[in-house]
Amino acid sequence: MGAKELLEISKPRIVVLLVITAVTSMYAASKFVGPELNYQSLLHIIIAGTLSSAGSSALNHYYDRDLDLLMKRTSTRPIPSGRISARSVLLYGLIVSSASVIYAAFTLNLVSTFFIALGIFFYVVIYTIWLKRTNSSNIVIGGFAGSAASMAGWAAATGSMDLLGALVGILVFVWTPSHFWCLAMKIKTDYEEARIPMLPVLVGMQKTSKYILVNTAILLPYSLSLYAFGLGLVYLVIAAVSGGLLLAYHYKLTKNPTPEFAWKAYKVTAPYLTIIFVGIALDAAFHFRF
Secondary structure: OOHHHHHHHOOHHHHHHHHHHHHHHHHHHHHHOOOOOOHHHHHHHHHHHHHHHHHHHHHHHHHOHHHHHHOOOOOOOOOOOOOOOHHHHHHHHHHHHHHHHHHHHHHOOHHHHHHHHHHHHHHHHHHHHHHOOOOOOHHHHHOHHHHHHHHHHHHHHHOOOOHHHHHHHHHHHHHHHHHHHHHHHHOHHHHHHHOOOOHHHHHOHHHHHHHHHHHHHHHHHHHHHHHHHOOOHHHHHHHHHHHHHHHHHHHHHHHOOOHHHHHHHHHHHOOHHHHHHHHHHHHHHOOOOO
């Protein structure tokens, strides 16, 4: 098992995104709720988060190896291309996922450990094994796996889960459908060939673009409503500008529901989560309200 293959099955871009949501949530929680940020715990959440995301991604590669072979976009992945054995990926995924939970249990608190384990469970069992192949709501429900990373970070700072921490985590859940459906529109043919019930395959491109717009029309006011629960003006401005841009782009997608424009919309949607969570951290650092 080479380093390149190990990196590929760990999905480093997802690792970075989830670690950013965990770290920014942890920082914000330390400012809004307390106690003061423990930098040792910050390092522990980065390590545990990296291990949990990498391990669950590897298990996703293992379970989806038959589908990956059928799809042009994924046919060159390590298992279907024969660069690594399925058994090696399974062992790596199980060991690294287990290590993340054990590591968290010894270095963080039990609430944070619970959310790390829950994130792995949702991504591997609920999304990959159960919903992805059987239900059009697969990515909607499966999106909670990302929320768990934010909640793990929040709980790592506070030792518990409060309303604001839960609402911040749910931001990931509400954003995920718009993000993933844009990608699904881009690779609709792949999903058709693999017989995966993604939304564009079932209802077509035009209807999917409308679902994306509706989802973003829910995301924008939801994100702004967090001001009422304690976030401040720095966050409010960042959420309004980034969410407004997203809404405008997804409106344009309904007028041009092609794979090419869906790919452009995907590239606009992808950075939103990083921007909004950095916004939460900046708000915690420079907090003021009317």
